[in-house]
Amino acid sequence: MNRLLAKDRLGPDVYRYVVEAPEIAVRRKPGQFVIVRICETGERVPLTIADADPRKGTVTLIVQSVGKSTRQMSLMEPGDALCGVAGPLGRPTHIERFGTVISCGGGIGAAPLHPITQALHEAGNRVITLLCARTADLLIMVDEMEALSDELVIMTDDGSRGVKGLSTDGIRMIVDRGGKVDHVFAIGPPVMMKFVSRLTGELGIPTTVSLNPIMIDGTGMCGCCRVTVGGETKFACVDGPEFDGHAVDFDELMTRLGAYRDSEKKALEHWEGECRLGEVM
Amino acid sequence: MDAKERLAIPPQPMPEQPPAERIRNLKEVPLGYSPEAAMAEARRCVRCKRPFCTEGCPVGIDIPGFLEAVENGDFAAGIRIIRKRNALPAVCGRVCPQEQQCQLACTVGKFHHDPTRSVGIGRIERFLADWERTTGSQEIPEKAPPTGRRVAVVGSGPAGLTVAGDLILLGHEVTVFEALHRAGGVLVYGIPEFRLPKEIVRRETEYLQRLGVEFRMDSVVGRTYPMEEILEKYDSVFIGSGAGLPKFMGVPGENLLGVYSANEYLTRANLMKAYDFPANDTPIFRGRKIITVGGGNVAMDCARTALRMGAERSLIVYRRSEAELPARIEEVHHAKEEGVEFHLLEAPLGLIGDEKGWVRGMRIERMELGEPDSSGRRRPVPIKGSEFVEETDAVLVAIGNSPNPLIASSFPEIETSRWGGIVVNEATGQTSVKGVFAGGDIVLGAATVILAMGQGRIAARAMHAYMMTGRWDDLDRMVSAEGGAQ
Numbered sequence: 001m002n003r004l005l006a007k008d009r010l011g012p013d014v015y016r017y018v019v020e021a022p023e024i025a026v027r028r029k030p031g032q033f034v035i036v037r038i039c040e041t042g043e044r045v046p047l048t049i050a051d052a053d054p055r056k057g058t059v060t061l062i063v064q065s066v067g068k069s070t071r072q073m074s075l076m077e078p079g080d081a082l083c084g085v086a087g088p089l090g091r092p093t094h095i096e097r098f099g100t101v102i103s104c105g106g107g108i109g110a111a112p113l114h115p116i117t118q119a120l121h122e123a124g125n126r127v128i129t130l131l132c133a134r135t136a137d138l139l140i141m142v143d144e145m146e147a148l149s150d151e152l153v154i155m156t157d158d159g160s161r162g163v164k165g166l167s168t169d170g171i172r173m174i175v176d177r178g179g180k181v182d183h184v185f186a187i188g189p190p191v192m193m194k195f196v197s198r199l200t201g202e203l204g205i206p207t208t209v210s211l212n213p214i215m216i217d218g219t220g221m222c223g224c225c226r227v228t229v230g231g232e233t234k235f236a237c238v239d240g241p242e243f244d245g246h247a248v249d250f251d252e253l254m255t256r257l258g259a260y261r262d263s264e265k266k267a268l269e270h271w272e273g274e275c276r277l278g279e280v281m
Numbered sequence: 282m283d284a285k286e287r288l289a290i291p292p293q294p295m296p297e298q299p300p301a302e303r304i305r306n307l308k309e310v311p312l313g314y315s316p317e318a319a320m321a322e323a324r325r326c327v328r329c330k331r332p333f334c335t336e337g338c339p340v341g342i343d344i345p346g347f348l349e350a351v352e353n354g355d356f357a358a359g360i361r362i363i364r365k366r367n368a369l370p371a372v373c374g375r376v377c378p379q380e381q382q383c384q385l386a387c388t389v390g391k392f393h394h395d396p397t398r399s400v401g402i403g404r405i406e407r408f409l410a411d412w413e414r415t416t417g418s419q420e421i422p423e424k425a426p427p428t429g430r431r432v433a434v435v436g437s438g439p440a441g442l443t444v445a446g447d448l449i450l451l452g453h454e455v456t457v458f459e460a461l462h463r464a465g466g467v468l469v470y471g472i473p474e475f476r477l478p479k480e481i482v483r484r485e486t487e488y489l490q491r492l493g494v495e496f497r498m499d500s501v502v503g504r505t506y507p508m509e510e511i512l513e514k515y516d517s518v519f520i521g522s523g524a525g526l527p528k529f530m531g532v533p534g535e536n537l538l539g540v541y542s543a544n545e546y547l548t549r550a551n552l553m554k555a556y557d558f559p560a561n562d563t564p565i566f567r568g569r570k571i572i573t574v575g576g577g578n579v580a581m582d583c584a585r586t587a588l589r590m591g592a593e594r595s596l597i598v599y600r601r602s603e604a605e606l607p608a609r610i611e612e613v614h615h616a617k618e619e620g621v622e623f624h625l626l627e628a629p630l631g632l633i634g635d636e637k638g639w640v641r642g643m644r645i646e647r648m649e650l651g652e653p654d655s656s657g658r659r660r661p662v663p664i665k666g667s668e669f670v671e672e673t674d675a676v677l678v679a680i681g682n683s684p685n686p687l688i689a690s691s692f693p694e695i696e697t698s699r700w701g702g703i704v705v706n707e708a709t710g711q712t713s714v715k716g717v718f719a720g721g722d723i724v725l726g727a728a729t730v731i732l733a734m735g736q737g738r739i740a741a742r743a744m745h746a747y748m749m750t751g752r753w754d755d756l757d758r759m760v761s762a763e764g765g766a767q
């Protein structure tokens with residue numbers, strides 16, 4: 001049992017949770033994730049560790065409510081307890097002094113990018129953070145990221161804040177201004193990572209992405225999280241979740257993410273039905 | 282009763298759920314002996330002077346001893362004899378490959394020239410364990426006074442549970458670290474409910490908890506707890522992390538939707554209770570026609586689970602012939618009764634998907650048996666021009682597992698073999714690192730429950746000796762000298 005100590009809303013359907021998990025808080029490194037079970041009958045949900053406080057023994061998770069499990073989580077309040085949290089899982093991010101780095105986060109991707117950006121900053125890189133979202137409302141962690149960056153660029157698809165355009169436009173803009181970019185970290189929806197990687201491939205900039213395939217155990221036992229990288233099958237939970245963006249087969253990842261679309265809908269409807277029943281009674 | 286009379290008693294049939302009924306539920310298939318049937322079956326044993334059955338049991342249970350107790354109706358005495366050697370009798374009575382172990386060598390089977398007519402040792406063992414559980418007669422054994430020594434057990438499969446059970450009774454403090462949220466290893470995530478009810482495994486772990494074993498779930502050694510920290514805090518460590526890395530075939534199309542490793546499919550169905558979706562959150566794909574690739578127990582479990590998940594047709598594709606099927610005879614028999622179709626001497630060449638990325642067919646090549654290979658089995662050779670396509674909605678890949686590399690990769694000091702298993706001294710379970718022992722599938726490769734338990738037992742004895750004397754280099758001699766006296 002892991003108690004929820006704080007919860008706040010960062011945007012439409014996005015919440016920040018502070019969860020008691022002392023062992024994980026001490027050990028976690030940037031790029032790692034946990035697997036959360038919300039309740040006894042719950043599924044195992046992988047979530048990136050967005051931050052941690054080893055002294056208080058807590059980890060911070062930033063979660064977008066997209067389906068049954070994440071919505072159910074959003075109804076929990078401080079004092080409630082999660083059934084279980086396992087981690088830290090996955091390989092930590094490879095951090096070095098690259099030189100100039102673009103930290104590119106799409107939507108909720110800013111959350112997993114936060115600890116990585118912090119580490120890049122501490123390692124002495126010049127960090128240009130590029131935060132992208134469909135619209136201004138959906139931008140998260142702007143201030144936190146700004147504090148860690150030498151420069152912050154904001155892009156929205158509709159131009160409601162920052163520069164109007166997509167993440168790829170942002171990267172092109174930064175590169176076109178001149179000045180060498182030595183590495184790109186891109187985390188966001190698979191389609192965004194795909195196009196960013198395609199662009200940086202053309203530009204010859206090494207790129208790291210963090211993949212989010214469907215997982216169960218997160219320990220390398222089931223193979224559900226397999227992705228094709230450079231023509232080889234890799235298990236994202238133990239070999240990743242970060243990979244060379246130029247080698248990832250994103251189309252396969254996107255197809256595999258859709259495997260349970262019908263079931264997910266059914267789970268949500270079933271659960272919402274039960275909730276409504278609860279309200280009536 | 283003389284031997285002749287005993288030999289004339291027919292084997293007691295095992296009552297079972299009828300096939301048509303059982304594929305619609307997840308309840309256990311064999312229902313278990315009544316006390317009368319168990320006593321009648323025990324009467325078939327001729328009490329050999331040299332009990333070959335005991336020699337065939339990897340943990341050396343005094344089989345004629347417990348059979349005699351059952352014949353006399355003294356079930357408490359019977360289970361006590363088993364428990365001296367085997368901490369998980371309800372599990373072993375159900376899943377041991379008895380026909381290759383205790384029952385293979387049984388004199389009664391030999392006499393009838395039919396190993397299936399051996400004394401039903403496993404069935405009686407199961408009866409005693411169930412009797413003990415359902416009547417609440419489990420005796421809590423006496424614990425030795427505390428030694429002040431602390432033991433860490435990594436992994437809660439049969440190997441780890443055995444070590445925990447043995448060492449807690451010897452007075453040590455025992456902590457079990459388990460990566461998943463339930464204890465039992467393959468017993469809870471792999472072997473299906475209809476062969477091994479999870480309730481039984483739960484009871485066994487609760488029993489260990491009552492004895493004082495501490496279980497830390499959701500705890501991944503090498504991640505949540507680095508090995509160095511464990512070595513620092515504990516006087517000795519047992520690694521029983523199992524062979525949990527699924528193998529794939531390496532054919533085109535293996536990442537299509539609807540293609541599962543056996544581990545994924547069975548974990549969804551068992552551990553995550555996908556059969557009860559959406560009351561439980563984890564979904565599973567329910568195909569109308571499902572192909573399982575492989576011929577072992579794991580493949581049988583997949584093919585039979587598929588039927589229970591609603592498949593109309595469940596096929597097994599295996600590249601050798603029936604004689605080479607590595608699965609237990611009983612499992613093959615049950616699978617056939619339930620309507621699983623065996624496609625033998627066929628090998629997958631690749632998988633074909635539709636425009637949405639779902640698997641729709643398997644390209645298959647027919648095989649014939651050639652010369653024997655290094656394993657002594659006749660090698661399957663492809664028949665030229667025999668390729669065809671079998672349509673399917675889902676494919677379950679059950680062609681084996683390799684050791685989980687998590688520990689070895691985060692603990693490079695430990696010696697591993699070419700295939701990634703941990704190397705140990707067989708007599709003691711000692712690894713290349715002082716104070717660290719290992720056993721079970723991580724050492725043996727994919728083996729059996731009872732072999733994993735046997736290795737756990739050997740390691741527990743050596744760990745005890747090590748912790749009490751601090752001796753390491755001559756531990757094997759010390760333990761074998763003690764073993765002789767036991």
Ligand SMILES: Cc1cc2nc3c(=O)[nH]c(=O)nc-3n(C[C@H](O)[C@H](O)[C@H](O)COP(=O)(O)OP(=O)(O)OC[C@H]3O[C@@H](n4cnc5c(N)ncnc54)[C@H](O)[C@@H]3O)c2cc1C
Nearest residue numbers: 046047048062063064067068069070212213214215257264
């Ligand atoms: C390593 C990793 C880190 C992640 N970090 C974050 C994070 O920090 N914040 C965040 O909001 N989300 C994160 N995700 C995604 C998050 O796990 C899914 O959104 C969540 O599982 C959805 O569950 P649901 O029941 O609410 O939605 P569902 O209705 O079940 O599914 C909605 C979407 O989530 C995907 N999904 C469903 N089940 C899983 C699963 N078991 N594993 C992975 N994806 C799944 C589906 O493909 C679908 O697109 C991460 C995923 C991975 C693999």
Ligand SMILES: Cc1cc2nc3c(=O)[nH]c(=O)nc-3n(C[C@H](O)[C@H](O)[C@H](O)COP(=O)(O)OP(=O)(O)OC[C@H]3O[C@@H](n4cnc5c(N)ncnc54)[C@H](O)[C@@H]3O)c2cc1C
Nearest residue numbers: 436438439440460466467471502522523721722728729730
């Ligand atoms: C589907 C299936 C059917 C089978 N049927 C039979 C049968 O009928 N009869 C039979 O005798 N055998 C059968 N077997 C084989 C048998 O189950 C195994 O040989 C046995 O379970 C091995 O025991 P173990 O203790 O070595 O490991 P496991 O049972 O594999 O347990 C290992 C445990 O360690 C945990 N772990 C791994 N790494 C870590 C870590 N870093 N930190 C913490 N915990 C960790 C795992 O999560 C797991 O719970 C079957 C196997 C499968 C997969």
Ligand code: SF4
Nearest residue numbers: 338373377382383403
């Ligand atoms: S433990 Fe297994 S091999 Fe030994 S007697 Fe029991 S069923 Fe037979």
Ligand code: SF4
Nearest residue numbers: 326327329334387388
């Ligand atoms: S070998 Fe068979 S007949 Fe002989 S003691 Fe064992 S069970 Fe009895």
Ligand code: FES
Nearest residue numbers: 218220222223237
């Ligand atoms: S989630 Fe099961 S192997 Fe990665």
